[in-house]
Amino acid sequence: MKVRVMRGREWARPVRPVRREVLGAAPEVEQGRPPLLFVPGFGHGAWAFAEHWLGHAASRGFPAYALSLRGHGDSGPAPEATLRAYAHDVTQVAAGLPRQAVLVGHGAGALVVAHALARYPARAAVLVAPVLGGWATFGAALRSNPVGTLPAVFGGPLRLHRRQLFSRELPEAEARRYADRLGRAGRRAQWQLLTGRAAEPAVGDPPVLVLGSPDDRVVPATALTRAARRYGSAPLLFPGMGHDMMLDARWREPVDAILDWLAKDPAPTGRP
Amino acid sequence: MSTSTDHGRPDPEASTLALTRDGRPVSDRGDTVCVVGAGASGLTAIKNLREHGFGVDCYERETGVGGAWNWRHDRSPVYASTHLISSRPFTQFPDFPMPDDWPDYPHHSQLLSYFERYADHFDLRGHIWFGTEVVRVEPVAGDRWDVTTRSTGGYGPERTSRYAAVVIANGHNWSPKLPRYEGLEEFRGEVMHASSYKDPAQLRGKRVLVVGAGNTGCDVAVEAAQQASRCWHSTRRGYWYAPKYVLGRPADQVNDALLALRVPLRVRQWLYHWTLRLTVGDLTRFGLPKPDHRVYETHPIANSQLVYYVGHGEIAPVPDVARFHPYAVELSDGREIDPDLVVFATGYLPRFEFLDPAVLGDEAGQGRPKLWLNAFVPGRPTLAVAGLVQPDSGIFPLSHWQTVLFARLLRLRVTRPDRADAFAARVTAKAGERYAGPVKDSSRHWFEVGHADYLRAVQRALHDLEEK
Missing domain, CATH: 3.50.50.60 (FAD/NAD(P)-binding domain)
Known part of the structure; x- marks a missing residue:
């Protein structure tokens, strides 16, 4: 896709500001590592990363932040939010960080990150169990959880079952506790998962890592491969984990893989 | 790398x-x-x-x-x-x-x-x-x-x-661009280019002539209206003073909504004149010269306050400066005014x-x-x-x-x-x-x-x- 310079419609109608929840964890000693910004998917808030990943990234020397998209967590309410507003939230927080950030999107948050990458030259991007939208994703969701998925078509909430999100290794009580904290995305944003336009090319050619689980019951393995291929790589797989890799019993493995990848300072794509 | x-x-x-x-x-x-x-x-x-x-x-x-x-x-x-x-x-x-x-x-x-x-x-x-x-x-x-x-x-x-x-x-x-005027060297008042204008305290209590109707000139004229004892604003021609807000939104965002719809220039000019009529109306009634061009044909001046202060009599619009005398400034219409500070907001x-x-x-x-x-x-x-x-x-x-x-x-x-x-x-x-x-x-x-x-x-x- 071609570079877009003119955005008259967007300039004419800026996204409304809203209170944004940002949680963070700073490493004890500043080591000059790029800050990470975790973007939760639909229904999740910054809390999902504050549980394990933020602290772990900080303990390995990466300043780590997580935001709640508008209408989620402790961010301001936004029932009519669109993907554009979500991407706006991400670029706002990213541009507010002291240095060029690494964007890490989970689930539909990965789609939000993909859109934000067209507006903000991230240091790198990581898509965790990415839900990049389209009818194939919808079909998969419908097959594994028809009762939770169908209402979303009519503007109702998209409900994910805890057995879609977590593996059986996670204790039942904990899974229930996490599932109870889930909220919902705006209905327009949910529709845009199906009908929305594909993300524009990323600015600044950031390196992109895709990871997921072949046993994810929200994102099928084929979708992972497709997502990774878009960024010219293959997905990193963690068998036996559910969709919510940051909350599942073995949360440590994927985040360590991300941090190892970043520690190697991946080169930007497309550079001579 | x-x-x-x-x-x-x-x-x-x-x-x-x-x-x-x-x-x-x-x-x-x-x-x-x-x-x-x-x-x-x-x-x-x-x-x-x-x-x-x-x-x-x-x-x-x-x-x-x-x-x-x-x-x-x-x-x-x-x-x-x-x-x-x-x-x-x-x-x-x-x-x-x-x-x-x-x-x-x-x-x-x-x-x-x-x-x-x-x-x-x-x-x-x-x-x-x-x-x-x-x-x-x-x-x-x-x-x-x-x-x-x-x-x-x-x-x-x-x-x-x-x-x-x-x-x-x-x-x-x-x-700074400084125009040449006859007699400027003999003028006994203070003369400055807008580049050395930093603070409204420089205008306080003075009789100020501001030359130039760019965005800076209009800002200085507005501050002179608030701080100085008198303010004359000299412009070469009439201009369109765009308000910073129209229809409840920043004016440039409204304009770009029209541009995004590819509304032709003539129509945008007509719409602009029409919205202006709804607010301040005909500017010549305040003594401002009639613009000799259509809107969007000069660099836009976005200033909501200038017309406001003209309407309150705090800014006296005057035509171009003809020449300077030691204690007065002669305007192109023959009038003489006696400022003790002249600010040239004549650009760069x-x-x-x-x-x-x-x-x-x-x-x-x-x-x-x-x-x-x-x-x-x-x-x-x-x-x-x-x-x-x-x-x-x-x-x-x-x-x-x-x-x-x-x-x-x-x-x-x-x-x-x-x-x-x-x-x-x-x-x-x-x-x-x-x-x-x-x-x-x-x-x-x-x-x-x-x-x-x-x-x-x-x-x-x-x-x-x-x-x-």
């Missing part, structure tokens, strides 16, 4: 490979690109060139970033109350948004903090040589450039470095004192370079000027795209020379192209651009450059 931006410049003796024409040693900086100035346009040039894999040396005569927008700089034209005249979406860099809880029209100190954060966020300061001014920029064989620098103020020795390309981003709002002229005007295609030395997209020089494929535009919106997004285009061009010179050559041919063929509707003549109208027309042209140039 090339190592050419590593600091601790190589010892001149060790790296000397060539000599300048007059026999001084040159340190060769390889593929590194030189950027002149670390203001808004210079910063975005550094960032975009770095993003495209180039090493960058930027020379900045001051000790901080932000150029004109850094009020500490002696060439900065900002005054205490300077606010943006284009709203945030038109002013921010397209890939680094301003905080959305900032006002629609931020203050100049906020803008400076924005540039400082941009520099820190993208780690640009390490590529800037502060306190170093560029003395000469000369073309040498192989489309390369010898850049001679020295410490600001002329201390210390000059040193010359050779670069693969140069981006000139020295700004165009620092060299672009100046490239380090460059032979012929390099920019300005053979006659009139200060009007002949460029394509106001940035590219015919016959000089490795030279670009950034930010030499006077748009009807913010400059910074335009500078951003100019430098993106230049960075991609430089990259293609290596990977696809045929495309770079085709681009060079277009530069030669289209030099001098304009990106605005009919504009009234003034000494700066030649770099006036409509932001929509201009950005569309840049977008086309990017696509032509890279189409498969």
